[in-house]
Amino acid sequence: EIVLTQSPVTLSLSPGERATLSCRASQSVRSNHLTWYQQKPGQAPRLLIYGASRRATDIPDRFSGSGSGTDFTLTISRLEPEDFAVYYCQQYGSSPQTFGQGTKVEIK
Amino acid sequence: EVQLVESGGGLVQPGGSLRLSCAASGFSFSDYWMHWVRQAPGKGPVWVSRVNSDGSSTTYADSVKGRFTISRDNAKNTLYLQMNSLRAEDTAVYYCARSQWLPDDAFNMWGQGTMVTVSS
Numbered sequence: 001e002i003v004l005t006q007s008p009v010t011l012s013l014s015p016g017e018r019a020t021l022s023c024r025a026s027q028s029v030r031s032n033h034l035t036w037y038q039q040k041p042g043q044a045p046r047l048l049i050y051g052a053s054r055r056a057t058d059i060p061d062r063f064s065g066s067g068s069g070t071d072f073t074l075t076i077s078r079l080e081p082e083d084f085a086v087y088y089c090q091q092y093g094s095s096p097q098t099f100g101q102g103t104k105v106e107i108k
Numbered sequence: 109e110v111q112l113v114e115s116g117g118g119l120v121q122p123g124g125s126l127r128l129s130c131a132a133s134g135f136s137f138s139d140y141w142m143h144w145v146r147q148a149p150g151k152g153p154v155w156v157s158r159v160n161s162d163g164s165s166t167t168y169a170d171s172v173k174g175r176f177t178i179s180r181d182n183a184k185n186t187l188y189l190q191m192n193s194l195r196a197e198d199t200a201v202y203y204c205a206r207s208q209w210l211p212d213d214a215f216n217m218w219g220q221g222t223m224v225t226v227s228s
Contacts, residue, residue: 035214037153044203044218045153056216088152092212096169099152 004100012108019076021103023089028069030093036074037088110134112204117222130187130204138182141207144189146200194226
């Protein structure tokens with residue numbers, strides 16, 4: 001199965017700053033079938049990005065995804081207070097679909 | 109309202125059984141592949157199982173194969189997960205989730221989760 005490694009584990013930033021999160025796959029993700037989710041404490045994950053770069057419904061344009069093959073990035077252009085959370089990547093190009101271990105974006 | 113609502117979690121002894129349910133509303137449940145995903149405390153999500161739209165095709169993670177059974181009742185708009193021979197490592201929040209379009213796909217709808225604790 002494909003192993004997804006996210007970095008950094010924790011990102012300490014201030015509101016208004018830019019966040020760059022990385023997700024590296026152990027092998028190429030077929031058709032760039034890579035998603036990003038946001039999860040806040042006590043809540044289910046929320047779909048942000050699918051197909052590596054397509055924003056899900058109602059997701060603000062400060063969230064963007066990029067990358068292909070084995071290296072993918074989630075960028076939050078200017079952090080809003082509600083963006084401090086844990087972010088997970090997921091690949092669904094190969095079975096079983098797998099998730100990364102997460103990056104926590106915390107307030108500096 | 110478009111939503112998924114899980115129920116059936118709780119505390120169970122090792123070797124025991126539990127049946128989770130996921131009630132869907134606000135969308136055409138019978139059109140979608142459905143999944144169970146679990147998340148141990150402080151860990152990332154892990155895919156558990158999926159079922160196709162009419163319930164005729166199922167797939168499982170190796171870690172639960174032979175112990176868990178996914179099923180659905182489209183007349184009741186409900187997804188199920190029968191969990192047998194439970195182990196401590198099955199302890200997690202269990203979410204039902206809807207595939208966007210494909211059997212393996214982004215999950216664009218999640219329930220709120222139900223906690224399963226396996227402990228003596």
